[in-house]
Amino acid sequence: MAVVPLLSDEELSETARAVFDDIRRVRGTDFVNNFWRALANDPPLLQATWERLKVVMAPGALDPLTKEMIYVAVSAANGCEYCCHSHSASARSKGMTADMHGELLAVIGMAMQTNGIVNALQVPVDEAFKA
Amino acid sequence: MAVVPLLSDEELSETARAVFDDIRRVRGTDFVNNFWRALANDPPLLQATWERLKVVMAPGALDPLTKEMIYVAVSAANGCEYCCHSHSASARSKGMTADMHGELLAVIGMAMQTNGIVNALQVPVDEAFKA
Amino acid sequence: MAVVPLLSDEELSETARAVFDDIRRVRGTDFVNNFWRALANDPPLLQATWERLKVVMAPGALDPLTKEMIYVAVSAANGCEYCCHSHSASARSKGMTADMHGELLAVIGMAMQTNGIVNALQVPVDEAFKA
Amino acid sequence: MAVVPLLSDEELSETARAVFDDIRRVRGTDFVNNFWRALANDPPLLQATWERLKVVMAPGALDPLTKEMIYVAVSAANGCEYCCHSHSASARSKGMTADMHGELLAVIGMAMQTNGIVNALQVPVDEAFKA
Amino acid sequence: MAVVPLLSDEELSETARAVFDDIRRVRGTDFVNNFWRALANDPPLLQATWERLKVVMAPGALDPLTKEMIYVAVSAANGCEYCCHSHSASARSKGMTADMHGELLAVIGMAMQTNGIVNALQVPVDEAFKA
Amino acid sequence: MAVVPLLSDEELSETARAVFDDIRRVRGTDFVNNFWRALANDPPLLQATWERLKVVMAPGALDPLTKEMIYVAVSAANGCEYCCHSHSASARSKGMTADMHGELLAVIGMAMQTNGIVNALQVPVDEAFKA
Numbered sequence: 001m002a003v004v005p006l007l008s009d010e011e012l013s014e015t016a017r018a019v020f021d022d023i024r025r026v027r028g029t030d031f032v033n034n035f036w037r038a039l040a041n042d043p044p045l046l047q048a049t050w051e052r053l054k055v056v057m058a059p060g061a062l063d064p065l066t067k068e069m070i071y072v073a074v075s076a077a078n079g080c081e082y083c084c085h086s087h088s089a090s091a092r093s094k095g096m097t098a099d100m101h102g103e104l105l106a107v108i109g110m111a112m113q114t115n116g117i118v119n120a121l122q123v124p125v126d127e128a129f130k131a
Numbered sequence: 132m133a134v135v136p137l138l139s140d141e142e143l144s145e146t147a148r149a150v151f152d153d154i155r156r157v158r159g160t161d162f163v164n165n166f167w168r169a170l171a172n173d174p175p176l177l178q179a180t181w182e183r184l185k186v187v188m189a190p191g192a193l194d195p196l197t198k199e200m201i202y203v204a205v206s207a208a209n210g211c212e213y214c215c216h217s218h219s220a221s222a223r224s225k226g227m228t229a230d231m232h233g234e235l236l237a238v239i240g241m242a243m244q245t246n247g248i249v250n251a252l253q254v255p256v257d258e259a260f261k262a
Numbered sequence: 263m264a265v266v267p268l269l270s271d272e273e274l275s276e277t278a279r280a281v282f283d284d285i286r287r288v289r290g291t292d293f294v295n296n297f298w299r300a301l302a303n304d305p306p307l308l309q310a311t312w313e314r315l316k317v318v319m320a321p322g323a324l325d326p327l328t329k330e331m332i333y334v335a336v337s338a339a340n341g342c343e344y345c346c347h348s349h350s351a352s353a354r355s356k357g358m359t360a361d362m363h364g365e366l367l368a369v370i371g372m373a374m375q376t377n378g379i380v381n382a383l384q385v386p387v388d389e390a391f392k393a
Numbered sequence: 394m395a396v397v398p399l400l401s402d403e404e405l406s407e408t409a410r411a412v413f414d415d416i417r418r419v420r421g422t423d424f425v426n427n428f429w430r431a432l433a434n435d436p437p438l439l440q441a442t443w444e445r446l447k448v449v450m451a452p453g454a455l456d457p458l459t460k461e462m463i464y465v466a467v468s469a470a471n472g473c474e475y476c477c478h479s480h481s482a483s484a485r486s487k488g489m490t491a492d493m494h495g496e497l498l499a500v501i502g503m504a505m506q507t508n509g510i511v512n513a514l515q516v517p518v519d520e521a522f523k524a
Numbered sequence: 525m526a527v528v529p530l531l532s533d534e535e536l537s538e539t540a541r542a543v544f545d546d547i548r549r550v551r552g553t554d555f556v557n558n559f560w561r562a563l564a565n566d567p568p569l570l571q572a573t574w575e576r577l578k579v580v581m582a583p584g585a586l587d588p589l590t591k592e593m594i595y596v597a598v599s600a601a602n603g604c605e606y607c608c609h610s611h612s613a614s615a616r617s618k619g620m621t622a623d624m625h626g627e628l629l630a631v632i633g634m635a636m637q638t639n640g641i642v643n644a645l646q647v648p649v650d651e652a653f654k655a
Numbered sequence: 656m657a658v659v660p661l662l663s664d665e666e667l668s669e670t671a672r673a674v675f676d677d678i679r680r681v682r683g684t685d686f687v688n689n690f691w692r693a694l695a696n697d698p699p700l701l702q703a704t705w706e707r708l709k710v711v712m713a714p715g716a717l718d719p720l721t722k723e724m725i726y727v728a729v730s731a732a733n734g735c736e737y738c739c740h741s742h743s744a745s746a747r748s749k750g751m752t753a754d755m756h757g758e759l760l761a762v763i764g765m766a767m768q769t770n771g772i773v774n775a776l777q778v779p780v781d782e783a784f785k786a
Contacts (some may be wrong), residue, residue, distance in 0.1 A: 001255060003350045006255075007605065011203070021171055033260070036203050040722075041360060041363075052441065060230070061231040061233070061234050069237045070200060073201045073240070074378065075773075076772075078242075078250070079341040079602055082249045083245060083249055084527060084777050086259075088527045088775070099192035104775075107188070107205075108771045109771050109772045110183065112767040112770060113765070113767050115734075116211045116598065116762070116767030116768075117764045119136055119211055119731040120743070121169045122134050122169070123134055123137075126216075128220070129217050132654040134744075147294050164367075173753070173754075173756070175757070176757050180764070186572070206381075207378050207381040208381075209734055215384050216396060220396075232434075232435070233437070237435075241442075244371040244374050250346060252367070253518075263513045265515050268516075268517075293654060297511060300514045301514075303626070304625070304630075315498065318496075318499045318502075318503045323493040323495070323496050326461070329496070331455075331463060332463055335467050336469070339415065340505070348518075359454060360443070362455055365449075365454050365455045368449045369450070370467055373476070375447070376442070379442070380473055385428050386427055387477070387478045387646075387656075388427050388475065392656040468643075472733055477658060478658060481658045494697070495696070498645070498697065499697075501640045501644050502640050502700075506637035508633060509601060509632045509636035510600075510691075512602075512605075512608060513628070514603075514629070525777075526779055542752075559773060559778050563772070563776075573768075579761075580761045586724075586758045593721070594762045601728075611766075624717055627716050631711060632725065633711075635706060639735040642738055643733070644660050645658045645659055647737045648656060649740045650689050651732050653740040653743075
């Protein structure tokens with residue numbers, strides 16, 4: 001259970017309802033996942049988060065699938081259960097194959113491993129890497 | 132300064148020297164960065180880390196640039212200074228443009244933001260996201 | 263389920279029972295939550311943690327509600343499920359309204375977001391910010 | 394040094410210049426700190442971050458000083474050097490005394506400590522804490 | 525539920541089956557825990573992880589129980605639920621008593637606490653501590 | 656530079672001076688490292704931290720060197736630069752050899768790696784691991 005109630009469609013404020021309508025329109029599905037139902041308790045935060053998410057995750061210099069995998073990587077490093085589930089599902093829906101998933105996991109594992117060793121050793125940054 | 136000495140080429144054990152030779156051969160440069168010079172204090176760890184890194188970061192279902200950006204994302208979430216510098220430099224050398232970098236940052240920021248909010252709210256995972 | 267048994271009142275050592283008595287007295291309720299029941303497996307750790315918590319969370323230069331919200335913020339950043347639940351409940355019991363909760367979430371999200379971007383960019387500290 | 398150049402006022406794009414003007418206007422000082430100079434490499438990210446920050450950190454149900462202390466708490470948990478420096482400086486400028494700072498540190502320390510212990514023990518959430 | 529299916533013995537590829545056989549042989553038990561059943565979806569990652577784990581956790585300059593407690597400590601700091609459960613169970617099976625567990629928790633708590641305070645204060649490293 | 660001034664012996668309050676005297680007595684050296692000089696700005700926090708540290712790091716069911724290595728492991732996972740430096744130095748002074756340091760790093764790296772993969776996959780805890 002969440003720290004706040006997950007609002008049903010019937011419990012939404014007017015602002016929240018408009019955001020839900022837009023989520024449904026953009027995603028082409030009636031399904032609105034729990035993250036938005038939790039945020040709906042605070043309509044301005046719901047709206048700001050959704051508006052920003054639409055911009056950030058849109059196709060651009062990086063394709064949407066790459067963005068989802070980067071999202072999973074951050075979520076794994078932060079140990080965010082919900083985020084790992086939801087963005088892995090999203091990555092799959094955007095074309096992540098089992099092979100790609102396997103390589104994503106391998107890179108996450110490698111980065112975590114060297115992060116831990118580098119932090120433990122406090123390796124100084126090479127001059128060559130500085131801007 | 133590091134927690135351990137950063138070994139110069141003259142201070143390497145035989146095993147470490149062979150790893151450095153391979154790093155230089157694979158990367159096509161004489162430059163060997165501080166991470167490897169720190170790990171050279173423990174030749175088996177140096178060797179195991181390099182051998183695994185070669186496999187994980189090789190082209191596969193994901194291209195090497197995507198892998199470097201995933202590496203940066205994990206490192207940013209973990210707050211690993213050296214890793215952010217070294218893998219951002221590596222990503223640039225593999226073709227990351229300023230636009231791509233900007234979008235990488237935006238996704239990292241978005242993921243961190245929602246990770247924090249989701250953790251604070253402990254949003255339960257939707258059934259639809261489960262395998 | 264926890265990594266250790268959650269001790270019932272009947273299973274407490276003498277030291278643990280005295281701590282539970284003090285928890286009940288200070289909080290004015292018979293309810294003792296699972297954190298203390300897990301710690302009760304190690305009475306000296308239970309006692310030291312409770313004694314320190316009483317001091318740290320007492321009214322002082324900061325009021326107890328502000329302290330609870332800071333606690334939630336740290337717990338969200340660390341992804342501690344239990345801590346997010348228990349300290350959000352505690353903050354509500356000390357007067358956190360839905361509006362305050364929404365703003366707490368927004369600040370947590372904003373801080374996480376800029377933390378990730380700053381880490382990824384390794385922004386050097388301005389001289390003006392140093393003590 | 395940062396992963397990207399820190400742009401001087403002379404190097405700003407038109408969008409970035411407008412954001413810097415607004416930062417100076419809102420804060421009532423000519424000083425623009427390094428975070429914004431790093432973000433200026435990506436004007437849309439700069440603009441979105443500043444616009445959202447203005448909203449999130451404005452007075453509301455929580456006062457600006459409480460918000461800054463929550464920001465420091467998240468930054469400490471994430472180990473973000475720049476963020477700890479900049480938001481501690483900001484908290485001081487908004488009235489955080491040495492006593493308040495000491496209590497902030499004590500709460501951060503207490504929360505980190507119990508986060509670690511709770512994670513190690515995987516304490517299950519009490520039914521009473523669920524929404 | 526996991527993000528990927530947990531493969532039963534009947535669903536394993538040939539490579540995965542060989543790894544499972546080795547896990548059973550080395551551990552002297554028929555029980556293969558969920559971590560390996562999740563990794564079995566990507567046999568090369570399964571194999572590389574198991575081969576490295578065998579080397580890293582083997583008796584050496586540090587005894588296996590000390591290694592397990594270090595593993596728990598990292599997992600607690602990272603908030604990894606599964607890892608805290610599995611490596612605490614493993615530490616117990618290698619001789620960790622309730623007293624040792626209590627002291628492990630106390631050290632984890634102390635380290636988390638000072639990590640948070642040190643990060644919040646950005647204490648500069650003493651010259652005496654540098655290699 | 657730190658977020659607060661690092662107090663010299665001449666700037667200490669009476670309480671802080673008494674703690675510094677005890678640190679010098681217990682450690683048998685005149686050297687007092689920066690962490691305590693930063694905490695000295697808040698004498699009650701200084702005193703509480705030192706009193707608890709003495710208890711937690713004392714010999715008990717775990718020996719002091721094992722405790723220092725656990726401390727390093729937590730600090731590496733949290734990316735606490737100062738803590739990695741100071742507790743690695745302390746571990747060396749208590750007998751950590753280069754071989755032991757190498758194995759400590761290998762376990763930290765392995766744990767970080769599997770933490771990241773387990774979080775990304777959200778592997779469910781086996782019944783066998785529950786208390």
